[in-house]
Amino acid sequence: MNHEVIGGIPVLWADAPGPLEAVLMFGCGVQDETLRTLGTTHMVEHLAMSTLPRLHHEHNASVDLLTTQFTCTGRPEQVVAFLAAVCEALTALPLERIEQEAGVLAAEDGRVADPATAELLSHRYGVQGLGLAAYRGPGADRIPVEAVQEAVDRFFHRGNAVLVLTGPPPADLRLPLPDGERPDRSAALPVLRTGPSWREEDVPGPGLALHGDLDDPALQLACKLLSQRLRDTVRHRHGLSYDVGGDAVLAGPGHGERTLCLDAREGQEQRVAELLWEEALRLARECPTEDELAEEIAELREVYQDPRSTTCELGEAAGALLFGGTYQDPQTRLAVLEKVTPDEVRQAFAAALETVLLVVPCGTEVDPKLPDGRPLPRRACGxxxxxxxxxxxxxxxxxxxxxxxxxxxxxxxxxxxxxxxxxxxxxxxxxxxxxxxxxxxxxxxxxxxxxxxxxxxxxxxxxxxxxxxxxxxxxxxxxxxxxxxxxxxxxx
Ligand SMILES: [Zn+2]
CATH class of the missing domain: 2.30.29 (PH-domain like)
Known part of the structure; x- marks a missing residue:
């Protein structure tokens, strides 16, 4: 991976197959909004993109919980033109177009997390920061123009951007963005509920969230293994579920949420929730086998060594720059994962279970117990x-x-x-x-x-x-x- 600075902006690049791909990433997302200003970052993104002429090469933009990304693929001169146009648009946003774009935003499904993950985040953090994932906010037509201007000034500048490229930077690449200070991300988000607890919620299937060190290889392996066991039991053995999903969401330096969510065939929500909790308890009590861990590592090795994962790796490194993390290359990560023992996996998971938040669909009757037999406290609103x-x-x-x-x-x-x-x-x-x-x-x-x-x-x-x-x-x-x-x- 190569690191340069162009126009005051860090540029990370590595050669990858295919045409040149660029991602201009800003460290600003839904977590930087409030309930009142929800959708502001998305509005900034839409206003900027609305200034572009018709382009025939692939291009897009998106906003998630942490970042805003402008992406394009094409010939070097097309990439250069796209990036310059996006930067120029961000320095002079067409705020007069806010009403038209509000209609477009309202038509777009702007969800930033699956429903169970979103609810878990709002239980942990409340109606602020990452917890906003579960909310629609006042609506796109109620986004204050002052909030849009403030978001641009605070976040969309040289100090809060990283460019990622799948080839050497073209000679005439320019990124005309204003100067600015990188936002201070050193403080941890205020946590509303440390866990452990469970709650009924309007979700399609059950899910759980664990708060911990996202860089902990033992916890990473534990969550991956739990997903696999659930796929084996809930999906393949019992045919109750189609999808086992999961997410890792950064909440502050070195820590965040690992979530695991399942969908459930209609009428089977309770059984799926019970199986999820049973498998979680089993992993906290019993060491996995060496063979199971070897399978998980073999799968990660394939992903890490796939040449198509270059953009993803560059994105990881860019995220580390924006949010003050440490990026490790795939070889280093694999070497660390290979040293993790079955008992370390079990211990990491058992410790994380002390922070667990469990959500189940409304009307699901469960009676979860912690590994030591204590009932998992139920939390309801009020x-x-x-x-x-x-x-x-x-x-x-x-x-x-x-x-x-x-x-x-x-x-x-x-x-x-x-x-x-x-x-x-x-x-x-x-x-x-x-x-x-x-x-x-x-x-x-x-x-x-x-x-x-x-x-x-x-x-x-x-x-x-x-x-x-x-x-x-x-x-x-x-x-x-x-x-x-x-x-x-x-x-x-
Ligand atoms: Zn209430």
Whole structure:
């Protein structure tokens, strides 16, 4: 791998078969947004791409949780022209096109993680950073133009970019981006739930997340082996599932989440969840065999030695530069993996299981136990509790109270500190005003989103005489967090 600096930007390149491929990568993604500004990075990307003339060679752009990437493949002169045009667009974004592009964004499926991984991230981190993967936000037509400009200024400059090329840089390559400081990534993301716990969620199948050192070869092998065992049992032996997926998501220097998610044939969600947990427990208790590990390493060797993985390796190295990690070449990584013993795999997995978050589809009845027999604590939104004394209390509309005993028991309470909603079964949801990450205005009503994943609707359909509650929300929550409901979505 070769390392040069062109126009102040690190350029990583290695020869690979096929035409020249370029990836201009910025260390900026969905994790840098907030619930209120969700979609801003994607808007920047779309505005920049909208300035390009029609191109006949392959090109694309994308935004994920951590990065924004502009990619193209073609003859060297085409690559040079594409990169210069993207850089120029980013220095003078056509902000006047924001409305048209909002429509395009609304039509595009902008998901950045599979549904179970997204929910696991939001349980771990709340409605912020990586946890935003589970949210749609206010909608593309509510992205503030100031947030777009701020994202460009903070992130889309020379100090936060790396270029990757599958061949030597063309002589006339130029990357006209403004100067800027690389964002400080040394702080770890605030974690909301360290685990271990489980939760029901609106997901197609079960999944689990482990928090740990993403560079730990024993944990990497453990997760890969667990995926393989699940493929063998859940898919091949029982025919209950088609896909076993997994992800590794960087959360800060040296650590992050490893997730493992399965889909489930309809009606088999519970069995799949049980098999997932059984296999996880088995790996924490019993050492895998030498043969099993050898199989996993043989597969990794094939992937690492495939000449088509060059772009992927360059991308890994670019990510390490942007986020302060250490890149190791495939040979070094393989040599480290080959030294890992079966007991180290088991130990790494058992230790990581202390951080486990498990999600299962709603209505799935599971009773997971940790390896030492402790029940895995169940976490649900809201807790048993009382409404605060002295708060102003609201009840459902009279007609609902006459018809339903549930409505007779439900309450909404508001005081200067926040909102409480009591469900008929006694569960109390609470959003302190200091933890509000967004307020959707629905006509006379408000839907209040808390950082801790609680959502409290303060709407006339649910509560009678909500005027004072709405006034309290509006008085307590900063104006920039309130937005009218998107015109692109039907009210739900
Ligand atoms: Zn709640």
């Amino acid at each position: 807790t048993e509790g009382e409404l605060p004394p002295g708060a102003k209390v609201f009840r459902p509309p009279l007609v609902d109270r006459l018809r339903s005993s549930d409505a007779r028991r439900a309450r909404l309470a508001v005081d200067g500190r926040g909102l409480w909603a009591r469900e008929p079964d006694g569960t109390v949801h609470h959003v302190p005003f200091t933890e509000v990450v967004g307020v959707e205005m629905r006509g006379p009503g408000r839907v209040v989103f808390g950082r801790d994943t609680c959502v409290i609707p303060v709407v006339p359909e649910l509560w009678a005489g909500i005027g004072p509650a709405v006034d309290a929300v509006d008085a307590a929550v900063p104006g920039q967090l309130r937005y009218p409901a998107s015109a692109f979505r039907p009210a739900d």
